[in-house]
Amino acid sequence: MDKKKPQLYTCLSPALLHLYDVSDSIVVIIDILRATSTITTALKNGAKSIIPVDSVAECIRIGKQIAAITAGERDGQIAEGLQYGNSPFEYPESFVAGKTLVLTTTNGTKLLHMALDRGAKEIIIGSFCNLDTVCDYLIKKNKPVVLACAAWKDRVNIEDSLFAGAVIKKVKEQFTINCDASQIAETMFTNASSDLFEFMKEKEASHYKRLSSFGLEKDIMFCLTPNTSNVLPFYTDGKLIKKPGII
Amino acid sequence: MDKKKPQLYTCLSPALLHLYDVSDSIVVIIDILRATSTITTALKNGAKSIIPVDSVAECIRIGKQIAAITAGERDGQIAEGLQYGNSPFEYPESFVAGKTLVLTTTNGTKLLHMALDRGAKEIIIGSFCNLDTVCDYLIKKNKPVVLACAAWKDRVNIEDSLFAGAVIKKVKEQFTINCDASQIAETMFTNASSDLFEFMKEKEASHYKRLSSFGLEKDIMFCLTPNTSNVLPFYTDGKLIKKPGII
Numbered sequence: 314m315d316k317k318k319p320q321l322y323t324c325l326s327p328a329l330l331h332l333y334d335v336s337d338s339i340v341v342i343i344d345i346l347r348a349t350s351t352i353t354t355a356l357k358n359g360a361k362s363i364i365p366v367d368s369v370a371e372c373i374r375i376g377k378q379i380a381a382i383t384a385g386e387r388d389g390q391i392a393e394g395l396q397y398g399n400s401p402f403e404y405p406e407s408f409v410a411g412k413t414l415v416l417t418t419t420n421g422t423k424l425l426h427m428a429l430d431r432g433a434k435e436i437i438i439g440s441f442c443n444l445d446t447v448c449d450y451l452i453k454k455n456k457p458v459v460l461a462c463a464a465w466k467d468r469v470n471i472e473d474s475l476f477a478g479a480v481i482k483k484v485k486e487q488f489t490i491n492c493d494a495s496q497i498a499e500t501m502f503t504n505a506s507s508d509l510f511e512f513m514k515e516k517e518a519s520h521y522k523r524l525s526s527f528g529l530e531k532d533i534m535f536c537l538t539p540n541t542s543n544v545l546p547f548y549t550d551g552k553l554i555k556k557p558g559i560i
Numbered sequence: 561m562d563k564k565k566p567q568l569y570t571c572l573s574p575a576l577l578h579l580y581d582v583s584d585s586i587v588v589i590i591d592i593l594r595a596t597s598t599i600t601t602a603l604k605n606g607a608k609s610i611i612p613v614d615s616v617a618e619c620i621r622i623g624k625q626i627a628a629i630t631a632g633e634r635d636g637q638i639a640e641g642l643q644y645g646n647s648p649f650e651y652p653e654s655f656v657a658g659k660t661l662v663l664t665t666t667n668g669t670k671l672l673h674m675a676l677d678r679g680a681k682e683i684i685i686g687s688f689c690n691l692d693t694v695c696d697y698l699i700k701k702n703k704p705v706v707l708a709c710a711a712w713k714d715r716v717n718i719e720d721s722l723f724a725g726a727v728i729k730k731v732k733e734q735f736t737i738n739c740d741a742s743q744i745a746e747t748m749f750t751n752a753s754s755d756l757f758e759f760m761k762e763k764e765a766s767h768y769k770r771l772s773s774f775g776l777e778k779d780i781m782f783c784l785t786p787n788t789s790n791v792l793p794f795y796t797d798g799k800l801i802k803k804p805g806i807i
Contacts, residue, residue: 325716328575332714467579469572469716471740493717496763497748504747516743 319457321488323477323495327424328467333459336432341439341447341480344421344463345472346520347386347399349546350440350536352416352553354401357442357542359410362552365422369394372417382409385417389523392417400532401442413552420463425548428461438546438553441476441509444539446559448483458488460495471501471518472537475509478502479539509537566704568735570724570742574671575714580706583679588686588694588727591710592719593767594633594646595668596793597687597783599800601648604689604789606657609799612669616641619664629656632664636770639664647779648689660799667710672795675708685793685800688723688756691786693806695730705735707742718748718765719784722756725749726786756784 376383384397391398439447462473478498505512513521545556623630631644638645709720725745752759760768792803
């Protein structure tokens, strides 16, 4: 019976992506603090689309070309030359509805392009903000899955692993999981699930320390809160938009 | 006060080794199933030295040249052309005392050479077999540490992470740990510590499944048993020998 279930893998760092077959899988891009949380929230709040780009220079160039909002961060702060940062609170409905964002971030947007370069045909965006929507979709599609963590400059991080674990806990009965990284992620989430924020604080997660040193505990709290959104961002024709029929 | 404590990092896969400065650290090579457990046990049982090599061909060549025992595995089984495998039970005192082994394994010996290529000057071998000896040494030396997991063909594995976590639990007060991978390893070990074997079985660790399918539960059990040995294997002049003054 297990043979009929599709495989699910967790990739804990972009530097390990080559180990997984992304071309025949749904690839879930995970960058909890904060790219994928912000993308999900901006689309929920009515953004028309989000164009993920690799570099600040390209962000500025495309932003001018199509008169879009330029947004992004490097090392957790607004990148020089861009208008906005990578906080979900910067994109309320009153500001973002109907608009296009061009976004570049330290880890998340880079990983998305790596997955494309490796032949990924279906890329979706996962965050605690849209946890249940992602899980429902993966179960419905019944295809192989790679949970791809953006990590921090290729170093494995706690928050992306926790989200992978949260997904695994919800979908594991529907998948064949022969992947130690997935077991590690699920164990982490099981440990942390009673209070993700406290867990991050107690474990001195490196990104918790980085963002809280900028006074961004509010962002961390929001990005760890499940199901504030029911949109499923997916990548098509160079941009991220809401999957039709999901909301 | 923390500033005086040396840094400790955990590298969960050889494919992430480039992220860490191994040249100025004590590098602990970890390949629990089974290379580092076997190396530790063979030296404890009186082997003169162990020459770790990358390939089966080199193993055979050097074995002939110096009339040493050729040993090693590929994919968990004795590699073709070699005399012995990678089980600690193959190297009792009655067989191995005074002898030299030339050893090649899928992951552990490769990682050791990667660390050398990256400029590591002090390489020691860690396994549950010599857990306390490794920890005592790291505390005594008071230098930066990289706990380097051999993983499985670059995929993060449970057993090497568990050992890294066991070390961290014992030494963490003496080190500065700003490393999510270390927190993940320690959380895993804390979850598993009451019964490592049962944990590996319950989590369907990929290497547990691989070795138990060959009837090697006895090896797994032994490799997860702490402190059966008090030797500290270290690398010098192309070979692994017992650190003098430790036993």
